[in-house]
Amino acid sequence: MINVSSIYKSFNGKDVLRGVDFNIQSGECVVVIGKSGSGKSVLLKHLLGLISPDSGFIKIDGLNLDELTYRELQRVRSKIGMVFQSGALFDSMNVYENLKIAIDRLTNLKQNQIDDRIEQCLDEVGMKETKLLMPSELSGGMKKRVGIARAISFKPDYLFYDEPTTGLDPIMSDTINKLIYKFNKKNKITTLVITHSMKTVFEIADRVLMLNNGKIYFNGSVNDIKNSKDVIISSFVNGKEILDLEYEKQ
Structure with a gap:
């Protein structure tokens, strides 16, 4: 199990993560989405123990990453398969x-x-x-x-994927999505996927997290995000800028 609690992180005075909270249950496939600059990559680095939060904590299997020795942290990392x-x-x-x-x-x-x-x-x-x-x-x-x-x-025990279908044609993207799904469901590997692809979200996710301005803006099911009327969520899901949506209303 992964427990992320009230993570704050800033660089050079700029807030990147602002109170991020979520859990990932054993065997679950959680997909993290969000616009470029929303904090997805920084969050992933925290989960790998590559950087430490300014406040808050991350626990993997009950162990606070920020309190571990280097050797203990390496033992935790040895449970994580990373797909770059x-x-x-x-x-x-x-x-x-x-x-x-x-x-x-x-x-x-x-x-x-x-x-x-x-x-x-x-x-x-x-x-x-x-x-x-x-x-x-x-x-x-x-x-x-x-x-x-x-x-x-x-x-x-865990698989983390960073933009697994970026730069791939639709057929290969579908192949990668099927592999992610297979290893999550067949092998029972707890899975976290960072992506911009809503097709990936719809095909593999048990739960979706949306980061917006460094905060968890949405945490729910695929059906919930598909049917959301929230303008920020629907603009991302449908690949439209908010300004475009406002123009269509006129």
């Missing part, structure tokens, strides 16, 4: 080596077990034949899928 927007593969390593480095660092598996785990994870994302390819030989969608395979390779 770019895939974040090591350019000098092939696909097999990119997965192996995570497994070596975060498990005690023997070599034959590592080989089996890599085969299994690549098969799960439809990338079994790419094991010996270099990142430069992969398309953007292939890199994303390898990134997901690496994130699940050490069997984390």
Whole structure:
């Protein structure tokens, strides 16, 4: 379980997060949306323990991240699989080596077990034949899928995704959404997704959080956000600026 309580964060006198509160239950898939600059990336960095709040706290499995030693924080991070927007593969390593480095660092598996785990994870994302390819030989969608395979390779309790469908065509975006859904529901991995894509929201979310001006503006179900009459929410969901909506009313 993740508990975020009254998080405030400012940079150079500018408030970025202003009293953010929410919980993520075990096995839940929560999707965070919001305009650029609303605080999504800063929130994700807090959840990874990369930055500390000015006030408030974040607890993962009951542990306050800000009170942990470096070693204790690393143990918490070892429970989190992170899928980066770019895939974040090591350019000098092939696909097999990119997965192996995570497994070596975060498990005690023997070599034959590592080989089996890599085969299994690549098969799960439809990338079994790419094991010996270099990142430069992969398309953007292939890199994303390898990134997901690496994130699940050490069997984390949590999966965090940062803009998983950005830059992908509609077919590959749909593939990524299905993988996110599968690993959340089949593997029971508690999931947090940062995205601008409402299609992703509608396809995978158990619950939606909307950040606006550093605060949680909406916290509810997919149906609730679809049917909201709030002008800020509906403008984001429908991809329209508020000024455009005001013009249409005239």
